[in-house]
Amino acid sequence: MRKNAEINATPVCQVKMQAISDAMSLLSGKWKFHILGTLIEGSTLGFMDLLREVNGIGSKMLSKELQDLEMNKLISRTVMNTKPITVSYSITEYGKTLSPLIDEMAKWGIDYRKSVYGK
Amino acid sequence: MRKNAEINATPVCQVKMQAISDAMSLLSGKWKFHILGTLIEGSTLGFMDLLREVNGIGSKMLSKELQDLEMNKLISRTVMNTKPITVSYSITEYGKTLSPLIDEMAKWGIDYRKSVYGK
DNA sequence: TGACATAGTATCCAACAGGAAACTACTTTC
DNA sequence: GAAAGTAGTTTCCTGTTGGATACTATGTCA
Secondary structure, three states, rough: OOOOOOOOOOOOHHHHHHHHHHHHHOOOOHHHHHHHHHHHHHEEEEEEHHHHHHHOOOOHHHHHHHHHHHHOOOEEEEEOOOOOOOEEEEEEEHOOOHHHHHHHHHHHHHHHHHHHHOO | OOOOOOOOOOOOHHHHHHHHHHHHHHOOOOOHHHHHHHHHHOEEEHHHHHHOOOOOOOOOHHHHHHHHHOOOOOOEEEEEEEEEOOOEEEEEEHHHHHHHHHHHHHHHHHHHHHHOOOO
């Protein structure tokens, strides 16, 4: 009988598990993928644009999620010198590295739908 | 000025967003990736094995997460005719289709760590 | 017979996630 | 001067997540 972890005790697994935890903590919540996806697609958008594009989100959540994403350098926030003042959000180069992951997620989700609701 | 969503109103975006929501809802929570990753790596494990392998999880959460995953056909549960009775959990063929997604997530997380804590 | 293994369930609780609505503050337009 | 646009913040509330602890039920071994 086995008393201690064996599989996940290997260094390579430890590193992978840690990595997944890291990624999940940055991308957790109901809205982050939607916001990132929208910014990847739409390049540069203001706060109100995002409020309209991200279906169902409220201003409180949008504000909070944008702060999170900016803190993690996935998006950038620039106050524009316009009248009235506008703020433009866009994806960073680093944020763009999430594209393969987002695509993979979407791909799997699409296949999943097919398998559940018939092909 | 734009009053309505434009980017995400396109059918292709709607489908992608829906797909991501689907995938996220199946894989949400603190433990699902860990459990799936462990079962992909370890092939077949009992309840107590998983309790030991998945670092930090408690029996209540493990039980609940395993039920969720089984309901979604990502893992299978088999009661073995042994003494004492044991139950073996393993990844299904369908669950294995998550491998690319899990790998992509791990890959991104590893790169993220490098970029934060120096290369 | 008591310790220990199997696989969970039950109970209680704290923390967090997320939503609705109202509100701030500033500027431009009608 | 009122309305409407910009970008948020504040408050209050509910529902979910997740953890600790204890417990059930069964069987084996020494």
